Amino acid sequence: MRLLLVEDNVSLADELTASLQRLGYAVDWLADGRDAVYQGASEPYDLIVLDLGLPGIPGLEVLQQWRAGGLVTPVLILTARGSWADRIEGLKAGADDYLSKPFHPEELQLRIQALLRRARGLANQPTLDAAGLQLDEGRQCVSREGEDVQLTAAEFRLLRYFMLHPQQILSKSHLAEHLYNGETERDSNVLEVHVNHLRRKLGRSVIETHRGQGYRFGGALP
Amino acid sequence: MKSIQSRLSLGLVVMLVVVGLGLAQVSLWLFEVGLHRYLESGLRKESENLLMALVQGQNGVELDQRRISAAYNRQFSGYYFRIDFDGKSWRSRSLWDTELPRPETAGLHDGLELGPEGQQLLVLRADYRRQGQAISISVAQDYTPMRDGFRRMQQVGLGLGLLALVMVLILQRLIVKRSLRPLERSREQIAQLQQGKRTQLDSEVPSELEPLVAQINHLLAHTEDSLRRSRNALGNLGHALKTPLAVLLSLASSERLRESPELAAQLREQLEQIQQRLSRELNRARLAGDALPGAHFDCDVELPGLLSTLGMIHGDGLLIRRDAPVGLSLPWDREDLLELLGNLLDNACKWADSEVCLGIRQTPDSYLLWVDDDGPGIPADARQGVLERGARLDEQVAGHGLGLGIVRDIVEAWHGRVDLRESPQGGLRVHVELPRRAGR
Numbered sequence: 001m002r003l004l005l006v007e008d009n010v011s012l013a014d015e016l017t018a019s020l021q022r023l024g025y026a027v028d029w030l031a032d033g034r035d036a037v038y039q040g041a042s043e044p045y046d047l048i049v050l051d052l053g054l055p056g057i058p059g060l061e062v063l064q065q066w067r068a069g070g071l072v073t074p075v076l077i078l079t080a081r082g083s084w085a086d087r088i089e090g091l092k093a094g095a096d097d098y099l100s101k102p103f104h105p106e107e108l109q110l111r112i113q114a115l116l117r118r119a120r121g122l123a124n125q126p127t128l129d130a131a132g133l134q135l136d137e138g139r140q141c142v143s144r145e146g147e148d149v150q151l152t153a154a155e156f157r158l159l160r161y162f163m164l165h166p167q168q169i170l171s172k173s174h175l176a177e178h179l180y181n182g183e184t185e186r187d188s189n190v191l192e193v194h195v196n197h198l199r200r201k202l203g204r205s206v207i208e209t210h211r212g213q214g215y216r217f218g219g220a221l222p
Numbered sequence: 223m224k225s226i227q228s229r230l231s232l233g234l235v236v237m238l239v240v241v242g243l244g245l246a247q248v249s250l251w252l253f254e255v256g257l258h259r260y261l262e263s264g265l266r267k268e269s270e271n272l273l274m275a276l277v278q279g280q281n282g283v284e285l286d287q288r289r290i291s292a293a294y295n296r297q298f299s300g301y302y303f304r305i306d307f308d309g310k311s312w313r314s315r316s317l318w319d320t321e322l323p324r325p326e327t328a329g330l331h332d333g334l335e336l337g338p339e340g341q342q343l344l345v346l347r348a349d350y351r352r353q354g355q356a357i358s359i360s361v362a363q364d365y366t367p368m369r370d371g372f373r374r375m376q377q378v379g380l381g382l383g384l385l386a387l388v389m390v391l392i393l394q395r396l397i398v399k400r401s402l403r404p405l406e407r408s409r410e411q412i413a414q415l416q417q418g419k420r421t422q423l424d425s426e427v428p429s430e431l432e433p434l435v436a437q438i439n440h441l442l443a444h445t446e447d448s449l450r451r452s453r454n455a456l457g458n459l460g461h462a463l464k465t466p467l468a469v470l471l472s473l474a475s476s477e478r479l480r481e482s483p484e485l486a487a488q489l490r491e492q493l494e495q496i497q498q499r500l501s502r503e504l505n506r507a508r509l510a511g512d513a514l515p516g517a518h519f520d521c522d523v524e525l526p527g528l529l530s531t532l533g534m535i536h537g538d539g540l541l542i543r544r545d546a547p548v549g550l551s552l553p554w555d556r557e558d559l560l561e562l563l564g565n566l567l568d569n570a571c572k573w574a575d576s577e578v579c580l581g582i583r584q585t586p587d588s589y590l591l592w593v594d595d596d597g598p599g600i601p602a603d604a605r606q607g608v609l610e611r612g613a614r615l616d617e618q619v620a621g622h623g624l625g626l627g628i629v630r631d632i633v634e635a636w637h638g639r640v641d642l643r644e645s646p647q648g649g650l651r652v653h654v655e656l657p658r659r660a661g662r
Contacts, residue, residue: 009465015472022477053461080461082501083508084528084564085557091531098535102467102497105475114537124537 001116001161002026002178004043006036006059007051007078016049019105024140024157025112026181033057037065044177045073047116049108052079052090060093067094074115078108113137120164130163131206131218142202149201158194162207162217171214226405230398231391238390242383250376258344261363262330265346269359272303273350276357283355285312298339300364307357324360332365342366404428408435418518418551421446453508453557460504467497506631510555517555521546521582524556528563529580536571546582552589553659554636562632566593566652569626573597577647588638591654594645605642629654 003020007013008031017027028043030036033056040048040062048066052059063075074096079086082100090098096118097111114124122128127143128135134143140156142149151159157179162170176186195207195215208216268291275289285305293301294314304322305312313322325331325347334343343362350357404427414420422442423435471493473479479486510517529542552559563580570578574595583590600608609626626640629652633640638656645651 009469011469012465012472015469015476019472019476080464081457082460082464083505083557084531084560087564088527088531088560091534092527096534098531101461101464102471102493105472118537 001046001157001164002028002044002181003112004036004040004045004048005029006033006040006048006054006062007031008054009051016105016108019109020112023109023137024153024160026157026179026184028181028183031055033059033062036062040066040073041069041071043182044174046178047112047119048073048075049112050075050077050095052077052081052086060090063090063093063095074119076108076111076115078103116164122164128160128163130166133159133163133202133206135160135163144202151201152197154190154194155197155201158191159198159202162198162215166218167216169210169213169216174214226402227395227398231394234394235387235391238387242387246376246379246383250372250379254372257368258330258332261344261365261368262346265330265344265361265363266348268301268303268361268363269346269348272305272359272361273352273357276305276352283307290314298341300341300366302336302343302362304360304362305357306360307355322360322362324358328358334362336362340366342369404431412438415442416553418553449510456504456507460500463500464497467493467500471497502627502631505561505628508557508561509632509635510558517553519552519554519556519559521550521552522548524560525563525580528560528567532564532567532571532578535568539576540571540574541577542567542571543577543579544581545579547584550582550584552582552656554656558632558635562629562654563591563593565626565628566591566654569593570595570597570650570652574649579645579647587658589656589658591656592643592651594647594651595649596645596647597649599644599649600642602644609640609642626652 001024003025005013005016005020005027007016007029010031013029013031017029020027028039028045030039031054033054035056036050036054037057050059050063054062057065059077059079063077066073066075075094076097076099077090077095078099078101079090080101087098087100097115099108099111117124117128126136128137132144135141135156136143137160140153141151142156142159158175161175161178172191173186175191179191180186199207206217210216272285272290275286276283277286277289278284287295291301293299294303294316296316297318299316301314302317302322303314304317304324306324311324320336322336322343322345323334325345328347328349331345331347332342334345335341336343341364344365345360345362347358347360350359408423408427408431411420411423415423422439425432425435425439427435471490474486474489474493479489525544525546529544533540533542567578567580570593574597577596579594581590581592581594609630630640633654633656636656638654640652640654643651643653
């Protein structure tokens with residue numbers, strides 16, 4: 001899952017980036033509204049965390065421009081202006097959720113998790129269920145038939161993306177775009193290695209290879 | 223305070239009645255005096271004629287019947303005389319068998335009543351001296367027809383005066399109404415202002431009203447402006463404080479403090495207190511309260527946005543209903559009311575199982591707002607405690623506590639009342655009663 005964080009306070013952005021990365025999200029950080037308008041619309045983000053008090057262009061205007069341009073990525077607004085009038089205005093501009101500062105880091109994480117699932121049309125349950133697997137995003141481990149399977153950070157990230165997009169053929173470049181932020185060097189061989197690790201831990205049939213197209217998760221299971 | 227119109231009318235009526243009656247009385251008196259004088263000269267001539275008619279006959283002094291007017295011989299003709307001389311007293315035949323008393327003194331006398339017809343007589347007594355003999359001649363004339371005419375004239379005058387008074391009053395009313403129309407318009411505009419239908423008074427007014435209207439407009443603009451500025455400043459202050467707080471909160475729960483969990487816990491606790499205090503105080507300071515006369519909250523416009531926002535925050539599984547009359551407008555600031563309803567509904571959504579209902583009703587002297595949920599509710603004996611917990615800043619807890627604290631602040635600023643009840647669905651009902659403001 002790749003997130004865009006638009007926040008002009010450097011310390012907060014550093015903290016948030018670090019904590020989000022720990023949770024297995026690939027995070028791109030921008031501090032200026034003008035950059036955000038462009039990059040938010042051009043890169044394939046799964047979710048955007050947007051602060052409203054931005055230099056350049058105010059956050060609300062950035063959001064309006066995105067929505068006017070047809071961007072459907074879920075947007076979570078992060079702002080110090082927590083009044084209900086402001087919240088309504090934000091959601092009217094096209095935000096999907098609203099979190100006012102200061103907030104607990106866990107709350108932000110839960111909201112992001114819920115938004116990502118909602119965007120995929122999934123119910124907000126404690127675990128992410130797909131293809132007979134239950135993924136606990138808090139503990140970063142997966143269980144199959146009641147049995148816990150430990151995952152590395154990279155495997156967790158990959159599996160989560162697969163489980164949020166079951167039955168879909170995902171190309172390597174698509175996966176790379178959504179699993180790594182803009183600064184990471186993308187090596188498709190690394191992806192192959194992680195897919196193989198997942199197959200070894202969860203069974204070969206969990207991820208099918210469609211030659212020339214990409215991978216499909218949970219295809220063999222009902 | 224009485225209206226200017228009725229004061230002017232009253233003043234004018236009193237003045238017109240006093241002056242009109244005074245004038246009428248004086249002119250009648252003058253007229254009567256003139257008439258008396260005229261009649262006196264006639265009577266004096268009559269008395270001189272009678273004196274001339276006294277001739278020396280065979281038996282001494284006689285009255286020459288040929289030289290006196292025929293009216294003195296006709297019974298109760300209205301013309302009478304009496305001649306007193308030498309101990310004798312002659313009366314005119316017209317007196318018939320009644321006596322015309324001789325006035326005590328010479329000159330004109332009125333008010334004498336005589337005869338079966340009750341004639342009012344005007345009597346003139348003139349004293350002469352002829353051939354060494356004192357002759358006193360009293361001549362009388364019936365004054366009744368003139369008095370009757372006089373009375374008629376008085377009545378006609380009174381009628382005309384009343385008619386004129388009524389006309390003057392109608393005209394005055396029209397004129398006053400015309401000249402007070404700008405005042406009336408300003409009054410209507412102030413009423414509109416209070417209903418939230420306008421934000422400024424029309425400045426096209428007569429020069430007398432101009433300073434007043436300009437001052438009101440200035441005050442309105444100033445209040446609105448200072449409210450906006452203070453809200454802006456508070457927003458900036460909030461922003462300036464809340465972002466660092468968010469950083470600190472994030473730091474307090476970061477990996478780096480994993481080694482010393484006690485320190486992390488203390489940090490978090492203190493930061494949480496700062497955060498709650500800060501948001502409560504900032505919210506309290508943001509309240510417009512009663513400052514804006516034109517503030518109003520259009521339920522049909524604002525509620526759908528608020529409810530869909532809540533629906534978005536709390537997910538699709540929750541049904542949020544509203545039960546408010548169409549076209550209802552509440553006379554309070556939009557942001558304040560959104561804050562009140564937002565907090566009430568947010569709380570309800572947190573606790574509800576599947577349904578939240580917002581109800582608004584208007585009563586003759588207040589507005590009633592209630593929010594129902596179908597959650598676990600609060601036992602009756604614990605409800606007061608929940609409300610009081612919200613009231614004390616240092617005892618706030620998240621959930622019902624903090625949200626209700628802000629609700630209480632807002633409701634108190636509007637002199638209203640909050641109480642907790644049981645909802646029909648078995649959960650909690652937060653019931654708010656807001657008294658109407660004067661003039662709304």
